[in-house]
Amino acid sequence: MHPITLLLIFVATTIVGYLIIKTVPPLLHTPLMSGMNALSGITVLGALTAVGLTFLAATGGELLLGQILGGVAVIAATVNIVGGFGVTHRMLKMFDKKKKETKS
Secondary structure (H helix, E strand, O other), rough: OOOHHHHHHHHHHHHHHHHHHHHHOOOHHHHHHHHHHHHHHHHHHHHHHHHHHHHOOOOOHHHHHHHHHHHHHHHHHHHHHHHHHHHHHHHHHOOOOOHHHHHH
16 A cells, blocks of 8 residues: 555544544543553554564565554553553542441
């Protein structure tokens, strides 16, 4: 595929994603984010695959660029997964019945 086509697809999906997330009420953001951790895991797998495929298809400068972009994608998705699970854990601790019973 042509790089400009890929860039246009990326821009279009970014705009559509932003508009969809913008319509979600703030009360639902945390539960939805915890559900999205599974998709971030798929993103990590996709980024690792992209880095691996870069070795097969690229030469010279393309190889280095692919490694850098793939590494950034892996790091970003991993941070998203860890942060999402951390926020979910904190959210679930707020509703822990055992702690509420001991306070009463």
